Amino acid sequence: MNEHLSAFMGYLTDKEKSKSTIESYTRYVKKFLKYVDGNEITKELVIQYRELLEREGSAYSTINLMLVSINCYLEYVQKSNCRVKLLKIQKRNYVDARMTEAEYEQLLSYAHTHKETKYYLIMSTLGTTGIRIQELSMFTVEALSKNNGNIEIRNKNKTRTVPIPTHLKKELLSYARENNITIGAIFLGSRGTPITREAVWKKLKKIAEEAGVDSDKIYPHAFRHFFAFSYIKEYHNVCTLADILGHSRVETTRIYLQQTLDDTRNQIGSMYALHNRHVRELQKKSRAS
Numbered sequence: 001m002n003e004h005l006s007a008f009m010g011y012l013t014d015k016e017k018s019k020s021t022i023e024s025y026t027r028y029v030k031k032f033l034k035y036v037d038g039n040e041i042t043k044e045l046v047i048q049y050r051e052l053l054e055r056e057g058s059a060y061s062t063i064n065l066m067l068v069s070i071n072c073y074l075e076y077v078q079k080s081n082c083r084v085k086l087l088k089i090q091k092r093n094y095v096d097a098r099m100t101e102a103e104y105e106q107l108l109s110y111a112h113t114h115k116e117t118k119y120y121l122i123m124s125t126l127g128t129t130g131i132r133i134q135e136l137s138m139f140t141v142e143a144l145s146k147n148n149g150n151i152e153i154r155n156k157n158k159t160r161t162v163p164i165p166t167h168l169k170k171e172l173l174s175y176a177r178e179n180n181i182t183i184g185a186i187f188l189g190s191r192g193t194p195i196t197r198e199a200v201w202k203k204l205k206k207i208a209e210e211a212g213v214d215s216d217k218i219y220p221h222a223f224r225h226f227f228a229f230s231y232i233k234e235y236h237n238v239c240t241l242a243d244i245l246g247h248s249r250v251e252t253t254r255i256y257l258q259q260t261l262d263d264t265r266n267q268i269g270s271m272y273a274l275h276n277r278h279v280r281e282l283q284k285k286s287r288a289s
Contacts, residue, residue: 005030011076018156020134020197028069043082046070050084060089099217099226107204110211119203121175122187122195126223129162130231130245133201133220136187137194141176144169144186153246160246228256 005026012022035049049070053063064086071083104127111120122136135153143151149169151162164172176186185194201220208215224245231241242253 001030001033004033008073008076012072016157018134020132023197024065025069025072028066029073032066032070032073041074041077041079041082043084046074046082046084050087054087060087063087064089097214097217098229099213099222101230103213103217104223104226106211106213107207111207114210116207117175118187119200119207121171122200123204123223124168124171127227128165128168130224130227130241131162132224133197136200137185139172139186140184141173141181141186142183144173144176155246158246158248160243162244225256228253232257 008029009022009026012025017025032049035052036045039045050063050067053066058066067084067086074080074082104123107123108120108127111117111123125131125136125139126133129151131153132155135155138151138153144164149164149166151164153160153162172186176182181188187195189195189199197220201218204222205215205218208218228241228245231244232238235241238250238253238257242250245253245256247253
């Protein structure tokens with residue numbers, strides 16, 4: 001199976017899929033092939049697998065990502081006739097949970113206090129620039145040492161320039177010097193290679209649990225969503241935000257700006273309180289006259 005999956009990864013590479021996409025597609029296809037267990041792949045079997053994923057209770061968005069991966073694999077093995085439709089998901093105009101500014105500061109404070117310098121800087125970088133976790137590998141000593149302090153990010157066949165705050169740049173270069181990192185990526189994993197998306201996500205969830213922050217709010221794009229929401233709240237410029245995040249379409253950026261139901265409830269509550277205060281004032285003036 002490993003040789004077969006390696007060939008599939010080569011196929012995805014030829015299609016110019018990103019590294020994170022290749023990793024997730026391969027992981028989901030490997031799980032599917034274990035289910036197939038050497039049997040002939042038919043459309044009925046793929047439909048049964050889709051039903052199994054639903055019964056297991058995974059989020060519909062996750063199931064659809066699995067199905068996209070499997071459909072891509074079926075194209076690769078020339079079984080496009082076995083591809084299945086994705087699950088229909090009702091569009092929502094809110095998110096279940098979003099990290100607040102207080103929680104972000106709580107995470108940073110915990111990491112700083114407990115000498116988790118690498119992850120303190122990772123969270124600072126993610127929360128300050130809005131980059132994707134896998135883009136941390138582009139924060140190299142060479143890039144940060146340039147006078148302009150900007151980072152060129154290439155992802156999904158697009159290149160964008162991310163301005164790095166002067167203070168953050170100094171902290172990152174200081175961290176590199178203290179850890180004898182003279183070339184290449186600043187954030188390294190246990191093997192001395194650029195830290196992976198999965199390793200960062202796993203560690204940040206652990207930090208959240210230990211810091212008393214709801215770990216359900218810590219997912220791969222959590223800090224990217226936090227940055228986007230904070231930026232638009234402060235500067236109200238969705239077009240510039242789209243450029244910062246590397247989105248070709250503003251509609252994509254709007255997904256990052258969705259409120260939670262609690263946000264909306266509080267806003268409506270404030271409007272209700274304001275309206276009733278005006279009514280009470282009018283009633284008071286009416287009685288006085």
